[in-house]
Amino acid sequence: MAEEVLTAESRAERGSRPAGRLRRAGQVPAVVYGLGGDSVTVTVPARELGHILAHGANTLIRLQLDGDNQLTLARQIQRNPTRGDLVHVDFVRVRTDVAVTAEVAVHLLGEPEGVRNGGLLEQLVFALPIEARPQDIPGSIETDVSELDIGDQVRLADLALPAGVLAMLEPDALIAQVVAPRVATVEGEAEAAEGEAVEGEGAEAVAPAEGGEASGDEE
DSSP, X not given: OOEEEEEEEEXXXXXXXXXXXXXXXXXXXXXXXXXXXXXXXXXXXXXXXXHHXXXXXXXXXXXXXXXXXXXXXEEEEEEOTTTOOEEEEEEEEOOTTSOEEEEEEEEEESOOHHHHTTOEEEEOOSEEXXXXXXXXXXXXXXXXXXXXXXXXXXXXXXXXXXXXXXXXXXXXXEEEEEEOOHHHHHHHHHHHHHHHHHHXXXXXXXXXXXXXXHHHHHO
8 A cells, every 4th residue: 555645743732722723723633652652742734634544544654743754554533523524643653564453444346146136235344354564454355246146145255355464353254145135034934924823723623623522422
């Protein structure tokens, strides 16, 4: 994954009021930490950071701070719940020779055959936890589901992971499946229950006759 460059400035003031002033000025309060170094509070331009994160949360960011370049990943990205504005970000220092953990989006491609036959596509895993070197983290994991029919499944072992990427789930973890429509399933269960009820009524109708014959014999 290509690197993006972002300029940061040291931040001395802390607290909600200074942070609010920074956001109104188009800056995002942030903290930089990791790799045994000291934690540093900084600010970064909201617009530029927003453009970088639009490429994915796992985009490598070369943070330029006080004449020094630090390779980082953005984590703990906080946004305003109503407006979506960036509120705060953590930048974690990384090295290209040390693997890190991340979550990568899983995208299903195509319309399954089973859906065309009336089934439903269910996706169980939307973000796949992985371990990889920072530069090997993919933007997403894609898999073609167009040939899946009703009852077919996609498990982790079926995914084509890029070289150097290790998934943190079991190989048989269920990723997606095509299932029969719930309405059809409910109707089938109702028909089965109705059939059992009819059989039960038939058994009860026979019982009195058997009992009557027995009573007549005793008389």
